[in-house]
Amino acid sequence: xxxxxxxxxxxxMLVVFAVRLMGKRQLGELQPxxxxxxxxxxxxxxxxxxxxxxxxxxxxxPILSLVCFEVLVSRLCxxxxxxxxxxxxxxxxxxxxxKLDPKALRELRFSVDDLMMALRNKDVFDLSEVQFxxxxxxxxxxxxxxxxxxxxxxxxxxxxxxxxxxxxxxxSDGQVSQQGSEILKNAGISLKKAAGGLPPDKVFFLxxxxxxxxxxxxxxxxxxxxx
Amino acid sequence: xxxxKLSAAILISLIIISVCSGTWVSSRCSxxxxxxxxxxxxxxYGDTSAAARECKSLALEWEHFRHTASVLMLNSRLTDIDxxxxxxxxxxxxxxxxxxxxxxxxxxxKNSEIPTFHSIx
Numbered sequence: 001x002x003x004x005x006x007x008x009x010x011x012x013m014l015v016v017f018a019v020r021l022m023g024k025r026q027l028g029e030l031q032p033x034x035x036x037x038x039x040x041x042x043x044x045x046x047x048x049x050x051x052x053x054x055x056x057x058x059x060x061x062p063i064l065s066l067v068c069f070e071v072l073v074s075r076l077c078x079x080x081x082x083x084x085x086x087x088x089x090x091x092x093x094x095x096x097x098x099k100l101d102p103k104a105l106r107e108l109r110f111s112v113d114d115l116m117m118a119l120r121n122k123d124v125f126d127l128s129e130v131q132f133x134x135x136x137x138x139x140x141x142x143x144x145x146x147x148x149x150x151x152x153x154x155x156x157x158x159x160x161x162x163x164x165x166x167x168x169x170x171x172s173d174g175q176v177s178q179q180g181s182e183i184l185k186n187a188g189i190s191l192k193k194a195a196g197g198l199p200p201d202k203v204f205f206l207x208x209x210x211x212x213x214x215x216x217x218x219x220x221x222x223x224x225x226x227x
Numbered sequence: 228x229x230x231x232k233l234s235a236a237i238l239i240s241l242i243i244i245s246v247c248s249g250t251w252v253s254s255r256c257s258x259x260x261x262x263x264x265x266x267x268x269x270x271x272y273g274d275t276s277a278a279a280r281e282c283k284s285l286a287l288e289w290e291h292f293r294h295t296a297s298v299l300m301l302n303s304r305l306t307d308i309d310x311x312x313x314x315x316x317x318x319x320x321x322x323x324x325x326x327x328x329x330x331x332x333x334x335x336x337k338n339s340e341i342p343t344f345h346s347i348x
Contacts, residue, residue: 021233021234023230053303054301054302055297055299055300055301055302057298058300061241061245064241067234068235068237068241071230071234072234072235072238
């Protein structure tokens, strides 16, 4: 029993390390090669866990080698576009100039229902609203609406843009973050002032942006905004 | 770039470890095979007491090898030889069929660690 426990711990750490090694790309939408590696790694990791007759190294070696191959191949793909299109495929245009390409849909084995579902996921319920659509290598559909159907932007409306970064957490549950403190420092506000005179351990949440806008929630829970 | 370098370093380490472990398994198996051949030749001369003594040192050698080999290879590949070895150690007159079976299994074990067309596919 304790052997299985220790093995589980070792393999847990190994799989977490393997996923971290694959990078943040892995956590988003998977490329075909990444999907294959993820399935293989999860299957291989279970083998030494299920069977104590299998040495842990028999599980570690293929997991590490597969993930390392994946990292090296993705690096090569970055350098050689031809290799990238060979391994990951290339995006396919299915709607161009507002016109649907049935041939491209058939080639992708995409039914009209699949297309409509993908469009609905992009908040498009009418096919005639779409100017251009591409099926990405991950299988997701990217959509560009016709300009007549699209939302107006700030520049369309002639509004002056606010060039402020989003607020950063300065205090979370009494803990002061280094990054957030720097935001306050750049905005020229002291931590004490931002916290409304409260000590950090009495602050549940404090966020600030570079413009000096502050959102304060004391430990008691009463929310307050101030500039 | 750090990930690429780390992956390359891990891959190189894995290659080095696999080559070293393969060489180690192969050389230790060769030594045990030589031991087995010596027991077989002693048996052919009719020197059973010397053969029995040699079997005991063969079992000791196997035990040392098995201890580390169990970390590197599937236990199922070692248990058959393990069983034969303990039987040979217990016998006063080693059984020739068991000796040749052990020789055969050790040769398979040795060859399985050398990457060839047959061992890969």
